[in-house]
Structures are given as C-alpha cells and as structure tokens.
Amino acid sequence: MARELRPGQRKYSPGSIAADAVLVGWFIFSLFPLVWMVLLSLKSRSEQISTYFAFTPTLENFGTVLSDEGTRLTSVNFTEALLTSVINCVGAVIVSLVIGIPAAYAAGRWKYRGSNDVMFTILSFRFAPELMVIVPLFIIYNQLGIFDTNVGMIWVLQLVTMPLIVWILRSYFQDMPAELEQAALLDGYSRKRAFLMVALPLVRPGIAASALLAFIFAWNNYVFPLILTGSRHTPVTVAVTRFLGGGGQAYYNLTAAAALIAALPPLLVALSIQRYLVRGLSFGAVKS
Amino acid sequence: MTLTATPGKLERTGPPVRAVPPWRRKLRPYVLSLPAVFLIVGILYPFGLGVYYVFLNYAAQVPRPVLIGLANLTGVLSDAAFWNSAGFTVLYAVLATVIETVLGVGIALLLNRSSLIGRVLERVLILPLMIAPVIAGVIWGLMFNPQFGVLNYVLGLGSTFDWFSESRAMWSALLVDAWIFTPFVAVLVLAGIRSLPREPFEASEVDGASWFTMFRRLMLPMIWPYILVAVIFRFMDSLKVFDHVFVLTAGGPGDATRTLQIGAYQNSIITFKYSIGSTYMFLLWVIVFLTARYLVGVLGKAQRRAAGTEA
C-alpha cells in the first residue's frame, strides 16, 4: 500500500540509497556502545580487557551480580537495589502527580497572578546545577534524620520529576477544550466531579507519558543518591558503580552486566511510550 | 513559555461557574497550587543556603565561617582559572549545541523519508538518551582506552592514538555528548516535521521546486520553533555539563576540559572550599538564567513568525 507522502518526503530516488546508508552509519555509531556493553557483560574476568570480539561467552556475570557473591564484593544487594530504585522512583512520581496535577490544572486552566512565577520556579529546578544544593541538602537531611531513607530520596527526586510532570500536564490541560467541563457543570456535576470525571480522563495519555518519563529520569539520576543514601537504600545507578571496585580490582565485566540490568527498565519504558516521548522531552513545548 | 508551533489559544478564561462567589473562584488556582508552592519552598531552602555560602568563607580549613561579603565573588572573578573554565564551558556548550542540532535535524530529515530502514531504526533512536549518563561515561571511557579499548582496534588507529590529548580531549567529550543527545534533537525535530500541513509542500512540488529550495523556503521556517526548543534545552544543559566529561577527563589534560561544574566540584568536594565551589555554581546559575531568558524571548518571536507562515 502506497503511503501518502508527508512534507519533505520523496518517492524513490538515487539519493535515497545514500540517505539510508548515512542513517545506517548513524545507527551503528549509536548502538555500538550498547552492543559493546552487552559483549563485555558476557566476558570472564581474565578476558575482560585482553579480548575484543573473540572470547568464550558466559552468563556467569549476571548470576554473580544478582547473587550473594555480588553482595559480598560490593556489600550491596543488587536485587534490593533494584527494589529501592522502583520504590524511590514510583514514590517520587506519585508524589509529583498528586501535588503536580492540581498545580498543572490551575496553570493550564486559568491565568492568575503569580502563575508564571510558580511555573518558572518549577522549571528552573530542571536547569539548576545539582552541585549547588548538594552540600546544604546533605546537612538538612542529617538534621531531619532522613539521610539514607526512601522518604529522603523521594523528596529530592522531586527536583527531577516535578518540573517534567507539571509542565507536560499543563500543556495537556491547555489543549483541553473548556467547553467539555462546562457541559458537565451544566449537567449538575460538582466542580470536583467535573474535574475528576471529565478533565482528568481526557489528559490520561499525558499523565501516563509524563509519569513514565519522569520515572526514567528519576531512575537514571546518580548524584543525589550518591551523596544522600548509604547502604540501606542504595539505588541501582550507585550500585552499578560499586562493581568498578577498588584496590586494583576492576570488575568491568560485572559492571557491564549490572549496568545492563539497571538500564533495562528505562529502555523498556522508553520504547513503550515512544509516541509521547517528544512532548515529554520538551516539557510539553512540542506537541506531536 | 508556551512553545507550541500552533498559534492562537492565547487567553483562556475560566468556564462560567454557577453559584460560587467570585472570591472563591479567584482563590481556586491558588488553593490548587498550594501544595506545589510548599514543595517549591522545601526545595528552595537548600538552594538559598547554597547562595548564602557564597558570602561566607565556609571551608573545611576554616572551622568558623563568617560573612565575608563579596570577597568570594571578587576573588573568583579575578581568578584566571575561573575565566578559563567559563570560556571553555561556553565554547563547549556552543559546539555541542551546534553539532547536535545539525546532526539531529539531518537525522530527522533522513528518518522522515520513511524508508523501511528508517522506520525500523527510528524505534531505537532514543536508546542512548535513556541510559544513565554515568553508565554511558563508564562504557565510553573503556572504549576510548588506546591499549585495551575497542575504538582504536575497530578503527585501526593502533595503540598510539590518544583520544584525550590536549587538542583532542574536548572533541572526544563532544563525541560522547553527541552520542547521548543528538537523538533528543532528532526526535523533537522529527515530530515538528510530521506535524506540518501537506498542502504548501504539494503546491511547491507541483511548481517543480527543488528539494533544497523547499526545505530552505518552506520547511525550515515552519520547523524553526521546534529546532529552537531543542537548542534551548541543549544549550542550557550543556552549560552545566558534568557527568560524562568528569568521568572521561576529570577536567584535564591540564585545565583543557575543566567546565564550570567540574571547577565547582573540585572546589567543593575535593578541596573542601564550599564557599568557592558555591560561588562557581552561583555564577554558572546566573549565566544559565540570563541565557534562558534571552533564548525564550527569541523563541517567542520565532513562534509568532512561524504561526504567520502557517496561516
């Protein structure tokens, strides 16, 4: 079936082969490091840096990472670290949704004094240099007793998840025709019910996409948990670097295996929400 | 900062509501925003503390920090090492943004041709962006090693090609930067291209315009706002680049790749001069803030112009 051409598209031409070749080139570049990481994760310790492509593959590294052997090497239980990451990131996203949806709704629905200030302050978190807050934050966390706790991580991850969720959802609420809600109100719905039954379901794709994207970025964060967690609530990004070891011992193969496991959740989530990624990545600025 | 390419939708008035006194209606957005405001305060507090450090002589070597006014600011601003860092940071950010924008737009255009290959590859385009930067840094560091790394082997560069010599270190860091972030530009621009109306292009094709003319005269102005959004994000993020550059070079050789965040890290965390580190961060924050203001203004103009083109 011949697809209708989109702007800028052409039917077959000699140039298209060259174009495809360029594309393939980019994707080799783009995927090679990932392939290399997979290869490295399949190497034994004595082959980790002395071989390139010819080696005896083994799945042992994955077993080591997830077993007590890995815990013994790093003193972090990797399975628990995965769980911690899930709790932290899901928790952070839920908090951001609960707090962010009303704010996004208010900002998307009405123009009110100070609305821009609130929105821009939230956005500025996205561009604030992390190092600026880390020393003060560490001191405050110790005062409050939330160092190395899930609560502490969920709080600080708001810097990551909140701007994303509020800005994306605001753009969805802006797009929603106000008439629908008005109709519901005329039908005798309360203001609250109109919001819950009409507005919220309409932005459901936005909620899902922003929540999942926020989850990815929270998952990938490194600096905050590095400073603000100990060994009880270590998330995976930090757990991965533990395999780099110390004292002359570098377990590159284990690091690669751990990195691969740690990278799977965000990669799978990313592939599942691809349709909505653009709007999310641009904080709702680009609506595709 | 409504960055839509679609015009209109300027003022939105609240739907008329029955039997609710006006003062309550007026209050409603504030009530809804209140939890967010509380959260903001909770996050601004440590930030404010960080700014306060700028005016102290807080360091491990100074057991009792006292207010010293602007001494840190004047000290840092008169330090050649800071200006070296600031200059490099801006250069890096400009280069990263330009390279990634050009590559990203190019890839978006190629993917838009929608060949079978393109459709398959598009699905995995985003993967590097979704890997934790610290992991990306570690993997690239291993690949760059001239002795056992795979790059020199695959590219046939032998064991003497140094990716981190003084003249190449920045470009190697940029290579990794482009690897991670070019997909970001590409997906944004691709979305922009796909949202364009067909008619003007069909008309121009009938007129027999060349592809380049069509791109230059028709498409570029229309997708310009999308490109600008990508540029804003990339430029501001690049100004505070840290993760992968630090993992790869630690700011070296010499001071060749010492970005402002690396400088701040070295001052705060390695040498315990928290106030000097905070001063670096504060100045970086000022630069980011001013740049953001300017770029958002440019974007607003571009959007209005694009809207005009489309109408």
Added chain:
Amino acid sequence: MIRNRTPEYARRDVLRMLGVGGAAVASASALSACGLGTGGSSASNGANEVTGSFDWKKAAGTEISILQTPHPYQVAFQPLLAEFTELTGITVKADLVAEADYFTRLNTELASGAGNYDAFMTGAYFIWTYGPPGWMEDLRPWIDNPAATAGEYDFEDIYEGLRTSTAWDFQVGSPLGTGGQWAIPWGFETNVIAYNKAEFDRRGIRPAETFDNLIQLATDLTDRSQNRYGIAFRGSRSWATIHPGFMTQFTRQGCVDYVNEGGKLTAQMNSAKAVEFTQKWVNLAKAAGPTSWTTYEYPDCTGDLGAGTAMMCYDADSATYPQNKQGNSAQAGNLAWHPGPPGPDGKYGTNLWTWSLAMSSASKKKLAAWLFIQWATGKEAQAKAVQTGKLGFADPTRKSVFDGTFKSTLGGFPGYQETFEKVIDSTSIKFTPQTQFFDTTEQWAAALQDIYSGQEAKGRLDALAAASTTSVNEGR
C-alpha cells in the same frame, strides 16, 4: 588563622555551620553533635570516660555504623565481622561507597558533623584536612587507656613509618609523628615496580637499577605496533597521580616538595633537580608510558600489566598483587616485584599509602567504635584476614603478621617479600604535611599534564611552586 585550627572548637563550630541556614530544624544531629562532652577540650575525647579493667564485652548490645570503600582489605574483613560480634556483642553495619566517590561521601559526611558513622576508612593525607576542623577523634588516649585497650594490643608492632604517618599536630611546618594519633593503619602499600617476569626471562633481561636505565629499559621494551609499552604509571588529573611512583622516584632522585624556613613553607617543585626529574618522568610517560596517559588511574595501569600490555607498573605493590592471582588476569603467575631504581645515593626512599581506620569525633558510640578499630587492627584479626582474604591482604601493617602469616602466602609472588624488606625501613609519607594537600597536589598533577602537552617544564613548575607556596601558607 592557623592557630585557630585547634580541634577543641570543633563541635561548637559544626553547630554554628549547621545554624548557617537559620537552623529551623536543628534537632537530631545537632543535638548528637553536642550530646557527648560539650565541655572543655579534654572532655571531648571519649577515652577518659572508660574506666575499670578491659573487657571486650564492655559495649555489648551496641550497633555501630562504619563507612568503607570496596577494597581487598574490606573484602577480607567482611566475613570476619561475625566473629567480632561474637567477641564483643557489638553489631557492625558497614556502608560501602565506590572508591571514585568515597571521599566525596566522607567529606560531605564529616563536614556536616552528622555522626552517621562511628568509624571510617581513611587515607593518611586526609587526616591533614579532616583533623584540623576536629572531625576525628585522637586515638592516642584510647591506646594509652588500659581500660579501653587490651594488654596484648601491642601498638608498636605496627611499622613505625605507618604509625608516624597517621600522627600530626596540624602545625604547618611540623613533621609527621608529632601530635595526636588520628587513625590506626589497617592495611598499606609501598610503591614499587611490578614487572612481567615471564617476558623479562624470555628476553634474558633484568629490572633496572638506576633511573636512567629504567628509562632506557622501558623505552626498549616499548613496541606500539604490538600494543606493548614499557611502564605503566598514573597520569590522570588527580592528586592520586602524584603520590605513588612519581613521589617515590622524586624522593629517590633527591627532591623534596617543600622546605620549612622559619615556619613558612616554600615549594620546591621547581628546584633544578625537580625540574630535571619531572621532565624525565614526563618524557618517560611519552616514550614508554600508556597512550592517553593523562586519563590513567591505577586500575588502568594494573589492568595493562595483567593483560600483558604493560611490561612494568610503578604503583602500589598491593594493587599489582591481585593481578598475579590465577583467574584475575591473563598474565597471572607471570609477574614479579622489584623495588625500582634507588637514588644516586643508593637509598630506597618510598612513599606509602595506608588505609587506616579512624573514629568520628561526632560519634555517640565511641567505646564500641574503638573496640572495633582495635579488633580490626589487632594481631589476631589481621592474621586471619591475611589467611582467608579472598583478594589477599597486601600488605599487613603489623610486623608480626607480615613475618608470620603473610610470608607464607607469597610463594607464587617472586621478589615480593625481598622488595618489601628492602624498602620498608625507608618507607614513609614523603610529602610535607599541610592542610591544602589535595588542592596543591591536584595542581601538581595538572602541571604534569601541561608539560606532557608540550609546555616548557621550568616555567610551568615555577608557576606551580609560586601558587603552592601561597596556598599552603595562606590557607587559601
């Protein structure tokens, strides 16, 4: 300013720092910071509170937290912690942070005065920074208190160079070994040459006995087309580049970092000898060192040795040691050790690194923390760690353990023991202690990189020396 840096002000100062933001929430940790002995300077050390006769069970029922980095020492001790709990009734919760991030965490931890950790691993250089603000407990009163320390502890059994390396009075210009005992050496390393003996034997050559011969030998062994080079040593932009091979050979060639002139330090990195040596060292890196030398840290160096890419490695003996263990590297079983070339005077001055155990002055469980440190640095536990440590335990800090248990494990490690014995008496910290160590030493590494990139050595080192002199004396 320097006179103000006495530790006894520490607690109040930490409190003041915490109050910096308004201290609306000065609760838990602030109280903990002043909970113990807020009185005068003598009361701040917890050792006086321990009286009576010594008993391992004295702090039974306590749980302590320790901060560690993954390391063969830590790996060796992890399984032994259960025995400690059995002995003392104290449970130990060990937090681990990867080495690259370890000091980031430790710094932030100590600076906050939070007291999350009762004891922690630290290097000797860190004492120079952590000590003056009063973050560390002086362990000397603990060692001297028979109520707190078992009679058989035998502190003097620890090598002297190590004991003095972890003691200082924080007065710029004072030598090491004066003042408090801020940490107890737990494991340590000397910086010597490990080489690929199989390859050396095949060619019928021997390690070099002068620095110039080392340069020649390393250059001859280098064949880039075969991806083989002569000698690996660190070059990354970090203070850690200076302290192993570089500082060792720097010292052996008769150079010093600072001279003390009436309480004022003057940097000597630009002395004629130092310039000559530095230029040679950088040339060695170019001619026979790793490509991308400016990114090289020790896992890269020891990895290249183990992979057979580097023929020699001038770094910590304990870091090259695991490469010779079967299954750890391609060259396992082929490696041997040599002290490296002595100086023109025939002396083997060698810089050391020691992982030590220190106590946080903000700890609320000082007795339990001390019992842990005492146990971990004691003869029995160290001997056991040497025997059972999965990655080995090189090198033990106690002479009795080295001579007793450790030697018997060195069968497959040719030259290791001979090398150790040759350098141990001249092994100590060769840096002049000063509070700006990390800043000035990182600048030193940056200067080496600049020279490597082509800058003229004398001029660059002049600039480095001038900046360092200012920095160490003004505390900027």
